[in-house]
Amino acid sequence: MILLWPMVNQGQTVKALNVGEAVPAITLTNIYNYPSSALKLTQLKGKLVILDFWATWCGSCIREFPKMQQLQQQFDGRMQILMVDADTSESAAHVSTFLMKRKERTGESFTLPYALHNYGISLYFPLKEIPHYVWINPFGKVAGITNAEEVTAANIEKFLSDSSFTLVTKRDYLRFNPDKPLLVDENGGDDPAGFLYRSLITGFKKNLGAMIGIKSSDNGRISRMYMLNCDLHTLVAIAYPSVFKSYGSNRLIVESKKYNKKIFTDTSLEKLPENRYCYELITPPVSREEAYRYMQQDLYRNFRISARNEQRVMDCYVLQATKNTVQLKTTGGKPFMDLQQNTLHKAIRNESSSTLVSQVLQPLFPVPVIDETNLPYKIDLSFPFEFNTYNAVKIMHFLAGKGLQLVAAKRKIEAIIISDRPLKNNYQ
Secondary structure, three states: OOOOOOOOOOOOOOOOOOOOOOOOEEEEEEOOOOOOOOOOOHOOOOOOEEEEOOOOOOOHHHHHHHHHHHHHHEEEOOEEEEEEOOOOOOHHHHHHHHHHHHHHHOOOOOOOOOOOOOOOOOHOOOOOOOOEEEOOOOOOEEEEOOOOHHOOOOHHHHHHOOOOOOOOOOOHOOOOOOOOOOOHHHHOOOOOOOOOEEEEOOOOOOOOOOOOEEEEOOOOOOOEEEEEEEEEEHHHHHHHHHHHOHHHHHHHHOOOOOOOHHHHOOOHHHHOHHHEEEEEEEEEOHHHHHHHHHHHHHHHHHEEEEEEEEEEEEEEEEEEEEHHHHEEOOOOOOOEEEEEOOOOEEEEEOOOHHHHHHHHHHHOOOOOEEEEEOOOOOOEEOOOOOHHOOHHHHHHHHHHOOEEEEEEEEEEEEEEEEOOOOOOOOOO
16 A cells, blocks of 8 residues: 655645545646646636545556546546646656656556645645545536545546535545554544553454555564454465465465455455455564564464475476577666556566566466476566466467467476465464
8 A cells, every 4th residue: 555644844834635526726736748837726616526646656547548538538628637646756857758758658648637745735725645636526526535436437527516426435534543553543433541461353444445564673573463354365474474475376276164265365355355364463573483473372262274385286287498599698787677557568687587487477377387408598578468368278389489489388387375274383
């Protein structure tokens, strides 16, 4: 989760605006992609205005760019989207370079007007996390403060045709405060007492967001761990880092009377509150290994599950070299990899075959992919734009044309076993 705390100008008292309140003559300055470099929001009366608070380092914000571009085109003349950089430390040169490199990489233009260094607007619209959207109706009143999920063509159409249409409000002020324990004050409770030691598991907690944090001293000893609204798979993976390593769910085997593999791997289930939990451990400073052991014990107490590694024979794919693989030998240069969905020229440069397997191929297969190439050199490889949508047959065909062979097989490999077996120390 990306957090951004509200900026405050010393000596200036401005009341934060709520839904239903009139927007004063706020002036945005340092505007780019717009006929003028300054604009009063009151000048846009008669149109729906959406202020999109973002920053170049916010991946969630950047993923919304294409949608915002399309919406502006679709409702042009009836709506104006204004991008407000919430990180006032970002220079015009930095933002311009970022947008230029994004266009080079994806081919997507960015034509929405954006405003930089507008410190004062955060006093009217304070926020804790981005992306963050403020809706101002054609009459100049705040009509909504929302997440990205609310910014859709259907909602905009409803809003423009029915002034009584209500948006789901984004409740930044209710988000988790990492300086206070779970279930204390704004973190879901009102108990002001401190804790010397406690471990706590709850179900889904609405409005707290999703967050993972560890408090440690300079010598690395742990005094607090918290995981908010995490799925069961995430909790077990955190508790057993030496078991999960960097393996994906394709190496996961569930042997439990209570749970099946679907609860750990089905992303649609992971999004449901029924499969999300909050966990917190507060303890006198202990080693990281001991903190993990406490968490393992807590998970076993409540869920009756533990995790371990075992060698198992599993269906998999193996990547093998052929006599033509040498054509991929790198020409050198700085290691590079970019296979994002919207990247025009997907490629890896000067990377190992193990990187090709773990970072490129493995995410595309539901079973493990094993590197058996034994290549003594790094490789360069370019990919078609649609590569991320290829099925197994097309991937095999593509790799064969590059001198690599990907074949279905069975191998005895290290697997992650989640079961109801008691912990090694028989703690129950």
